[in-house]
Amino acid sequence: MDKTLIAALQREARPLETAEDLDYLLDFIGDATIVLLGEATHGTREFYRLRADISKRLIVDKGFDAIAVEADWPDALRVSRYVQHSGDDMSADQALSGFKRFPQWMWRNHETMDLVNWLRVHNHHVASPARRCGFYGLDLYSLQQSMHAVIAYLDQVDPAAGARARERYSCIDHFAEDPQRYGYATSFGMKPDCEAEVLRQLVDMNRLANEHLSTGMVPDEFFYAQQNARVTRNAEVYYRAMFKGRDESWNVRDSHMAETLQALREHLGQAIGRPARIVVWAHNSHLGDARATEMGAHGQLNLGQLVRERYRPHESFLLGFTTHAGSVTAASEWDGPAELKPVVPSRPDSVEHVMHGVGKGTFFLPLRGRDSALTRADGRLLERAIGVIYRPDTERMSHYFYADAERQFDALIHVDRSTALAPLERSALWKHEEPAETYPSGL
Numbered sequence: 001m002d003k004t005l006i007a008a009l010q011r012e013a014r015p016l017e018t019a020e021d022l023d024y025l026l027d028f029i030g031d032a033t034i035v036l037l038g039e040a041t042h043g044t045r046e047f048y049r050l051r052a053d054i055s056k057r058l059i060v061d062k063g064f065d066a067i068a069v070e071a072d073w074p075d076a077l078r079v080s081r082y083v084q085h086s087g088d089d090m091s092a093d094q095a096l097s098g099f100k101r102f103p104q105w106m107w108r109n110h111e112t113m114d115l116v117n118w119l120r121v122h123n124h125h126v127a128s129p130a131r132r133c134g135f136y137g138l139d140l141y142s143l144q145q146s147m148h149a150v151i152a153y154l155d156q157v158d159p160a161a162g163a164r165a166r167e168r169y170s171c172i173d174h175f176a177e178d179p180q181r182y183g184y185a186t187s188f189g190m191k192p193d194c195e196a197e198v199l200r201q202l203v204d205m206n207r208l209a210n211e212h213l214s215t216g217m218v219p220d221e222f223f224y225a226q227q228n229a230r231v232t233r234n235a236e237v238y239y240r241a242m243f244k245g246r247d248e249s250w251n252v253r254d255s256h257m258a259e260t261l262q263a264l265r266e267h268l269g270q271a272i273g274r275p276a277r278i279v280v281w282a283h284n285s286h287l288g289d290a291r292a293t294e295m296g297a298h299g300q301l302n303l304g305q306l307v308r309e310r311y312r313p314h315e316s317f318l319l320g321f322t323t324h325a326g327s328v329t330a331a332s333e334w335d336g337p338a339e340l341k342p343v344v345p346s347r348p349d350s351v352e353h354v355m356h357g358v359g360k361g362t363f364f365l366p367l368r369g370r371d372s373a374l375t376r377a378d379g380r381l382l383e384r385a386i387g388v389i390y391r392p393d394t395e396r397m398s399h400y401f402y403a404d405a406e407r408q409f410d411a412l413i414h415v416d417r418s419t420a421l422a423p424l425e426r427s428a429l430w431k432h433e434e435p436a437e438t439y440p441s442g443l
Contacts, residue, residue: 006357009374013363016050016413025364026057028411032317033277034261034307035064038284038409039321040352041386042103043329043338045422046362046415047321048111054319055279056118059133063277065268066134067119068261070282071107073231074145075099076137077224083119084132092116093424101141103388105329105338105423113424130271136264138257138282138303143235144176146228150201153225161204168197172236183239193240198233205229217270227263234259247299254286258306284320284408285385292407293383304408317368320409322384324356326418329430330390337427340420344392350382351405355414368410381405 014024029035035058039047058064069076075098081087082095089095092113099107116135123132147169154162171194175182185191205226212218218226234256241249261278268276280287280303287304290296296305307316325345329338346352354374355365367374383403384395391398405412423430 005354006359009354009358009365010360013358013360013365013414015360016362016364019053021364022053022057025054025411026061028364028366028368029058029062029317029319030314032315033275034265034280034311034316035278036280036282036287036304036307036316036318037321038282038287038319040284040323040384041328041330041343041390041418042106042283042388043386043390043421044321044323044326044415044418045111045420046323046418048109048115048421050321050362050413050415051281052111052115052118055115055281056122058277058279059122064133064279065131065272065276066136066264066278067115068136068138068264068278068280069107070139070257070286071099071137072101072139072142072145073137073227073260074142074149075101075107076135079116080134080136083116083135084123084129085120086129092120096424102335103331103338104425105421106388108424110422110424134268136260138260138280140231140235140238140253140256142228142231143179143239144173146231146235147173147176149228150205150225150232153221153228157222164204165201168201169232171197179235179239180242182236183242186240187243194236195240198229198236202226202229202233218267220267223263223267227260230260230263231256247295250300250302254302254306257282257286257303258310261303261307262310283385283387284383285387287318288320288403288405288408289318292405293403294401317411318409320405320412322352322355322412322414323418324352324414324416326415327420328386328390328418329420329423330386331388332391333389336389337429338423338425339427339429340431341390341392343386343390343418344395346384347382347396347400350384350400351403352384352414354381355412356416358414360414360416362413362415365412365414366410367406367412374406374412 037051055067078098079095082089096108126132151162151165154165186193209218209226238252241252265276286302290300290302290305304318326343328341328343330341380402382400384399386399
């Protein structure tokens with residue numbers, strides 16, 4: 001490894017060992033009102049803890065209004081009601097019980113439960129309900145839940161409109177428990193698609209939202225139903241796109257996340273008189289600007305790219321996370337049980353291995369506005385992405401891609417040896433392990 005490169009990175013790296021070390025990171029984030037916090041895996045304890053610590057500081061010190069996560073809208077909304085003291089759930093565990101779809105451990109884990117409890121306590125001291133910090137989902141997998149939520153809301157406020165929605169959604173409802181079957185059937189001509197019907201319902205909801213705006217504000221409950229109609233429409237497009245190629249379905253999903261983020265920001269801003277400040281949690285592959293990756297060269301876009309394109313410079317901040325080795329919670333196949341797996345030490349030609357060479361355990365590396373030593377590494381670097389599935393035996397092909405980290409992110413946090421996220425429900429393939437001694441105990 002290039003000793004000059006490592007020496008330069010060692011000068012630029014800032015340790016993350018105490019709560020005070022976060023001060024420098026918060027200063028570097030500056031006045032950004034959309035802060036995107038990534039993760040290199042969907043099952044690393046330190047990534048969740050650090051994102052929670054950063055989110056709490058953004059809420060308390062910088063007045064952030066919401067956390068938006070890579071999760072389904074109805075499940076996250078149940079959590080939001082709980083933390084904002086407006087739901088029926090009596091505990092964080094109960095509020096998180098809506099997360100039943102694979103991968104359940106992503107949100108039903110001890111770190112998320114701790115954050116949910118903190119949010120509820122924090123909001124207890126906020127007098128105005130409109131100023132209580134919420135917890136929202138950006139994803140689109142909840143086709144059946146979202147359809148039924150739209151119908152349930154309209155049945156209460158306008159039974160005739162509820163009947164129209166029920167009729168429109170009947171086109172797809174019998175496929176909703178297995179929407180991939182719907183995508184297959186429509187893609188191969190076995191069934192007419194339902195695009196026109198679900199779009200017609202969203203258009204109706206958007207028209208009603210504009211009527212509310214003309215006389216004041218869109219009520220929260222209506223906005224929640226409108227968002228469920230948006231999920232239904234975009235999920236229908238997504239499941240049809242699944243059989244046309246990975247890039248097309250990926251772009252539908254990340255465009256939906258960006259659309260949801262913008263709609264949430266505008267809605268929350270109505271009540272507080274300014275655009276809402278939102279911290280976003282999602283995988284690096286969604287939050288690191290796709291234009292700086294080989295996937296972008298193949299035609300993929302992502303949420304990080306869309307945020308940078310839609311908002312002014314310095315209005316957003318993209319923070320990536322990396323790790324060299326340790327353990328992770330992941331499955332071996334889709335819908336498989338959560339397993340405790342060792343993380344293979346990073347490849348010598350990867351950004352993770354360069355960060356490992358810094359030798360500082362857990363640290364923050366600023367990138368934006370600097371001629372970072374990281375960009376002076378010879379040749380392109382690989383970057384690792386572990387999702388809900390981890391296959392160490394095919395790691396190079398299934399989990400690495402070429403990327404320019406400095407163009408992807410505004411900064412990086414590296415956790416050299418990380419530990420697996422502990423699910424609330426553990427399978428026989430997941431056994432307890434103690435936190436790594438290197439974890440920054442002060443945070």
